[in-house]
Amino acid sequence: MEPSSVKAPEATTASAPAASTTLVEPAAEPAAILKTAEHRLLTERGRITKDEALEIQQLPDDQLGHLADLAHRVRLDYCGESVEVESIISGKTGGCPEDCNFCSQSSVFGSEVAPTGFIPPEQLLAAAEATAETGATEFCIVYAVRGPDRRLMDHVLECTKLVHENVKGLEVACSLGILTRDQAYELKDAGVHRYNHNLEAAKSYFPEVCSTHTWEDRMETCELVRETGMELCSGGIIGLGESREQRIEFAFQLAALEPHEVPMNFLNPRPGTPMEDRDLVSPTEAIRTIALFRLIMPSTVIRYAGGREVTLGDLQAMGMKSGVNALITGNYLTTLGDNVARDLGMLEDLKMPIKAVSKVI
Ligand code: SF4
Numbered sequence: 001m002e003p004s005s006v007k008a009p010e011a012t013t014a015s016a017p018a019a020s021t022t023l024v025e026p027a028a029e030p031a032a033i034l035k036t037a038e039h040r041l042l043t044e045r046g047r048i049t050k051d052e053a054l055e056i057q058q059l060p061d062d063q064l065g066h067l068a069d070l071a072h073r074v075r076l077d078y079c080g081e082s083v084e085v086e087s088i089i090s091g092k093t094g095g096c097p098e099d100c101n102f103c104s105q106s107s108v109f110g111s112e113v114a115p116t117g118f119i120p121p122e123q124l125l126a127a128a129e130a131t132a133e134t135g136a137t138e139f140c141i142v143y144a145v146r147g148p149d150r151r152l153m154d155h156v157l158e159c160t161k162l163v164h165e166n167v168k169g170l171e172v173a174c175s176l177g178i179l180t181r182d183q184a185y186e187l188k189d190a191g192v193h194r195y196n197h198n199l200e201a202a203k204s205y206f207p208e209v210c211s212t213h214t215w216e217d218r219m220e221t222c223e224l225v226r227e228t229g230m231e232l233c234s235g236g237i238i239g240l241g242e243s244r245e246q247r248i249e250f251a252f253q254l255a256a257l258e259p260h261e262v263p264m265n266f267l268n269p270r271p272g273t274p275m276e277d278r279d280l281v282s283p284t285e286a287i288r289t290i291a292l293f294r295l296i297m298p299s300t301v302i303r304y305a306g307g308r309e310v311t312l313g314d315l316q317a318m319g320m321k322s323g324v325n326a327l328i329t330g331n332y333l334t335t336l337g338d339n340v341a342r343d344l345g346m347l348e349d350l351k352m353p354i355k356a357v358s359k360v361i
Contacts, residue, residue, distance in 0.1 A: 071291035071323035266307035294323025
């Protein structure tokens with residue numbers, strides 16, 4: 001369904017009731033709630049409060065089109081019309097000792113993912129070169145680990161050097177889990193441009209997600225990344241079992257971190273994980289959540305990530321017009337995403353120019 005097909009009724013105001021004998025319904029109230037947010041964000045260039053976000057979250061479904069439209073206008077105003085398209089490469093898959101309940105790369109559960117060693121540097125370089133040929137500016141390498149040991153740090157530093165020396169104009173991003181301060185600065189000094197470390201969920205919900213490390217452990221690494229000056233990419237997964245209020249809590253916790261980029265994943269339950277039986281988030285709830293994240297973080301890059309296909313189905317295009325301004329395309333780390341051609345076709349249909357395209361590995 002195209003975004004425009006989810007239409008909200010025209011708002012009526014208390015001063016202009018319909019010519020009938022029925023009492024005026026509080027139809028102006030939802031419109032007023034969105035008007036306040038619009039004024040705050042687009043006229044004052046300020047921020048909405050948590051209470052306002054909670055109010056917006058409770059708007060009826062017939063206001064979803066208006067909410068999506070506002071989020072899209074906020075995105076255009078703060079971020080422009082281009083969309084950053086990229087893919088991620090796995091530097092090491094599976095065998096992670098942590099017990100994040102959604103993750104098929106954990107060795108704690110009966111995982112479907114076979115563990116691998118580190119990607120050979122020459123293979124990674126070939127992938128980086130192929131990526132650069134597409135005009136991409138960012139190359140992101142992800143490792144399924146709690147955090148790097150010396151061996152992994154040496155591997156990443158070698159790969160980063162190799163890419164910098166051989167591939168012009170390509171920034172290296174990576175995701176290696178929990179860092180020490182020395183490791184964070186080592187990566188920064190090696191020229192790593194952006195570091196991904198997701199908070200995953202609201203602080204109040206994280207104990208339901210993982211027992212082998214804490215939300216504070218994750219936050220500490222995110223703060224270290226900020227401290228070094230590397231760009232921070234930090235988001236999470238919607239649909240882990242958190243309440244709607246915890247989604248708002250999460251968005252404000254991310255906003256306080258001021259990340260450069262927030263990847264939004266939707267849970268795609270993986271067989272063998274403790275969350276394999278979780279229900280998918282409904283498409284309308286997903287759109288509502290994307291729009292709210294945009295209103296809460298107007299100038300942040302908000303990236304469509306894993307689970308969008310199964311969650312949104314035909315409403316993926318509407319998601320692009322609800323505040324998203326970046327996407328990961330092709331293969332995710334452990335599940336198949338939409339194919340690249342379909343994603344690029346969607347952006348073409350939406351007349352959204354592409355900022356950079358990374359080759360799918
Ligand atoms: S989310 Fe990361 S830390 Fe958690 S189990 Fe998966 S790979 Fe390990």
